[in-house]
Amino acid sequence: MLVTIDTLRADRVGVYGGPRDTTPHLDRIAREGAYAASATAHVPLTRPSHATLFSGLLPWQHGVRDNISPGELPPAPLLAEVLKAEGFATGAFVSAVVLAPHAGLGRGFDVFSDDMPAAEGAAFVNTLQRRGDHTLGEALRWIEEHHARGRLFAWLHLYDPHDPYEPPEPWASRFAGRAYDGEVAFADELVGRLDAALARLGRREDTLLVVTSDHGEGLGEHGETLHGFFVYQTTLAVPLIVRGPGVKAGARLGLTTGLVDLYRTVLDLAGVAVPATSSAGGRSLAAALRGGAEPPEAAVYAESLVPLLHFGWSDLRVLREGRWKYVQAPRAELFDLAADPGESRNLAAAEPARAAAFQRALARLLAEERQVASAGGGSVPLDLLEKLGALGYVGGLTPAQTSTP
Numbered sequence: 001m002l003v004t005i006d007t008l009r010a011d012r013v014g015v016y017g018g019p020r021d022t023t024p025h026l027d028r029i030a031r032e033g034a035y036a037a038s039a040t041a042h043v044p045l046t047r048p049s050h051a052t053l054f055s056g057l058l059p060w061q062h063g064v065r066d067n068i069s070p071g072e073l074p075p076a077p078l079l080a081e082v083l084k085a086e087g088f089a090t091g092a093f094v095s096a097v098v099l100a101p102h103a104g105l106g107r108g109f110d111v112f113s114d115d116m117p118a119a120e121g122a123a124f125v126n127t128l129q130r131r132g133d134h135t136l137g138e139a140l141r142w143i144e145e146h147h148a149r150g151r152l153f154a155w156l157h158l159y160d161p162h163d164p165y166e167p168p169e170p171w172a173s174r175f176a177g178r179a180y181d182g183e184v185a186f187a188d189e190l191v192g193r194l195d196a197a198l199a200r201l202g203r204r205e206d207t208l209l210v211v212t213s214d215h216g217e218g219l220g221e222h223g224e225t226l227h228g229f230f231v232y233q234t235t236l237a238v239p240l241i242v243r244g245p246g247v248k249a250g251a252r253l254g255l256t257t258g259l260v261d262l263y264r265t266v267l268d269l270a271g272v273a274v275p276a277t278s279s280a281g282g283r284s285l286a287a288a289l290r291g292g293a294e295p296p297e298a299a300v301y302a303e304s305l306v307p308l309l310h311f312g313w314s315d316l317r318v319l320r321e322g323r324w325k326y327v328q329a330p331r332a333e334l335f336d337l338a339a340d341p342g343e344s345r346n347l348a349a350a351e352p353a354r355a356a357a358f359q360r361a362l363a364r365l366l367a368e369e370r371q372v373a374s375a376g377g378g379s380v381p382l383d384l385l386e387k388l389g390a391l392g393y394v395g396g397l398t399p400a401q402t403s404t405p
Contacts, residue, residue: 001198002153003155003194003209003210004156004214005158005161005187006046006158006161007161007163007214007215008216009238010213010216010237011237013026013030013184015031015239015241016035016239019181022181023185025191030241031250033209033241033243034241034247034248034250034252034289035253037252038253039239039240039256039257040320041213041214041236041302042260043215043302043304044228044231044236045066046067047064048062048064050105050157051073051104051105052259053214054078054079054080054105055076056079056278056279057074057260059303059305061074061279061281061372064104065305066228077278079108079153080092080108080109080153082272083272084109085275086151088152089149089153090111091110091111091142092105092106092112092154093138093142093155094157095160096162099157113135129162130159132186136190140197144201160183160190165180166179167185171185180217208242208245208247208266210242211239211241211242212241212262215235215238216234216236216237216238217235219234228304231303231304231316233325233337233343236318248289248290251289254294255294255297255322256300256321258282260282263282264280264282265282265285268286297321300321302317303316304316320337323336323337324354326358326362332359334347334348334358
């Protein structure tokens with residue numbers, strides 16, 4: 001059972017240091033299972049982030065760089081396709097139009113429910129959604145009909161914490177003046193209802209339950225109200241909670257993990273081999289979730305191409321390793337997240353050797369992206385990369401050192 005709660009900041013979940021009144025169900029599931037204390041999205045947008053989760057590929061590998069990129073994903077098997085081939089019945093229940101089947105994520109699902117309400121007036125595509133209790137209702141009806149017939153893989157997507165923040169009652173009154181938190185609390189309640197239904201059906205103990213998010217929300221910090229433009233932890237840090245057979249109760253993973261790791265982790269915990277035709281990256285966290293040793297820290301990549309693709313400004317590329325986070329931008333940024341979790345002190349000038357090492361590592365990775373673009377892959381044409389790179393704007397060709405926005 002995979003639950004993705006859209007636009008959920010990690011620091012709004014109690015076990016991640018958030019308010020204790022917003023997520024009692026998620027906190028309980030984390031105590032009963034395990035959670036990754038430092039999980040990150042690779043892009044702060046719904047569709048590309050889910051594409052990474054289901055493919056095990058980074059954005060520049062699967063080619064979905066924003067919510068309106070072409071719908072085709074690489075032919076390598078997606079998570080649902082692998083599980084379906086292993087005999088799982090598969091059902092997806094999504095709450096936002098950006099994840100409708102044309103987004104490319106429908107492959108492998110026997111049922112893909114995306115019945116959105118009719119738009120009233122000129123609704124923005126990112127705000128066209130259905131309330132989470134309606135989506136949950138459909139998911140539960142499908143689970144109840146199929147759970148006795150064999151193994152199931154269900155994906156429930158809840159969009160409620162996404163703007164506009166309009167929690168239903170009683171959460172609207174309970175969180176007056178805190179509408180975003182009210183939406184988070186409503187989504188938490190829905191996860192609690194799902195968990196109660198699994199218990200009622202006698203499937204709670206043998207269900208692997210994974211709860212995460214695609215990205216966070218700016219909420220005014222660093223000058224960003226929503227998400228998708230900048231790459232601060234406000235929009236990249238996400239919760240990752242896992243409970244189920246073999247997962248050690250109370251385990252806490254300290255290493256930096258990425259959504260790209262979920263492909264291998266879910267298959268490993270489900271006892272399913274990664275197919276030879278898969279080109280998934282990432283690494284399995286299953287051994288650590290079972291209580292074993294954590295793998296060593298590894299560099300984790302993230303990006304935002306919204307400034308480049310939609311405004312012709314510089315793209316933003318991120319490489320993080322442990323406590324250190326480097327942002328390649330017109331003015332490079334380096335943060336020590338352990339000492340400065342709010343990313344208020346740029347240490348690029350004070351730590352030139354460390355910043356240069358990150359820059360070189362990122363350049364090697366982005367060279368692979370250029371190879372994909374030159375072969376006609378990806379969603380950013382090579383001529384655009386070259387044109388903007390010549391101006392010092394784009395990280396894909398030359399480290400941006402100018403002060404151009």
